[in-house]
Amino acid sequence: MPLVYVGLGANLGDREVTIRAALDRLGAHDEIEVLRVSALRETDPVGYADQPRFLNGAAALETTLGPRDLLEQLLAVERDLGRLRDGPRFGPRTIDLDLLLYGNAGVDEPGLEIPHPRLTERVFVLEPLAELDPELVIPGRGPVRDFLAGLH
DSSP, rough: OOOEEEEEOOOOSHHHHHHHHHHHHHHHHHTTTEEEEOOOEEEEESOOOOOOOOEEEEEEEEEOOOOOOOHHHHHHHHHHHTTTOOSSTTTTOEEEEEEEETTTOEETTEEEEEEEEEEGOHHHHHHHHHHTTTTEEETTEEEEHHHHHHOO
């Protein structure tokens, strides 16, 4: 099974409770196992500043689902937890689950790009990934620690 990394974020409601509920729902799926979860950290919003601060982290998963089917599960969990997509891009949200890495796979198709296209630009994604695996390499791009060093 591929090792998969998912970004976790929330900035509305009880953020930690919502993130934990998302992880519980993912872990309850027959084809998904949550292996590790990073610490959650307070972060400033990116791309749309007029909103509450985020709580962000990442989770390492194993799954028998393919990338598209896993994305559909992530989106279903978001919907179940009240995520609406009617506001501004990068705006406030109850939960945000981003498929960051799927083993060594590279995917570029409508609605799904792996590695996540903005992964290397965001400290709030790179720090939790480095916590989960200090030696993690982004396929085709390089070590997470190198990108993180370039942003500090």
